[in-house]
Amino acid sequence: MSRIVSATPGRIRIRDKGLRQSERLARLEATLGSLQGITECTGNRRAGSLLLRFDPTAVDMAALEAAIDAAVDAEFALTVGKHPLRRKLNRYAKIGMLGSMAATLAFAASGNKRLHTAAGTIFVGCMGVHMYTFRHHLLR
Structure with a gap:
């Protein structure tokens, strides 16, 4: 399930209430920050969002979005069925x-x-x- 709410060349924003958990946000920042082409990864726990900046000439936007979706889904799959x-x-x-x-x-x-x-x-x-x-x- 895509949690990307905004995607423009050079910038992608991810938003989910689950990102208000500090541990989850830190893990995703580390995971997404290590993706090829990502130059900056900034999380905002209060807003439950992550802002990714990247060089649009260095990466394919569709492939990057797919990689981001996969990483985010993998992180959220860890706690599916919490209750x-x-x-x-x-x-x-x-x-x-x-x-x-x-x-x-x-x-x-x-x-x-x-x-x-x-x-x-x-x-x-x-x-x-x-x-x-x-x-x-x-x-x-």
């Missing part, structure tokens, strides 16, 4: 919310209060799991 259990749990919570909402509406339409209440309780529980998963984003 796989949390993602699975959240996926099941969303499916549970959808199913229990449909059941709640069906039981309300049929007049069955006991099952309507039970399905509503399941919905609220699944919504609680979903909100807990995204608590950092909700409380910004």
Whole structure:
């Protein structure tokens, strides 16, 4: 997946939230700075970006972009699935919310209060799991 947001002759900018991690940014600066043709590699942790300067006459732009994409993808592949259990749990919570909402509406339409209440309780529980998963984003 390309994280190159800007590419002009002599300059390429890479941006990703994952670049806000100091260790990852330092590793990528070292890796990309050693590519042939790169003259300067400057990282900005606060912005989550890397600026690469190179001599456009010395390198093929398409080949350089491909090499940069490969290096960045390799770095990000090291931490893919950092929270796989949390993602699975959240996926099941969303499916549970959808199913229990449909059941709640069906039981309300049929007049069955006991099952309507039970399905509503399941919905609220699944919504609680979903909100807990995204608590950092909700409380910004």
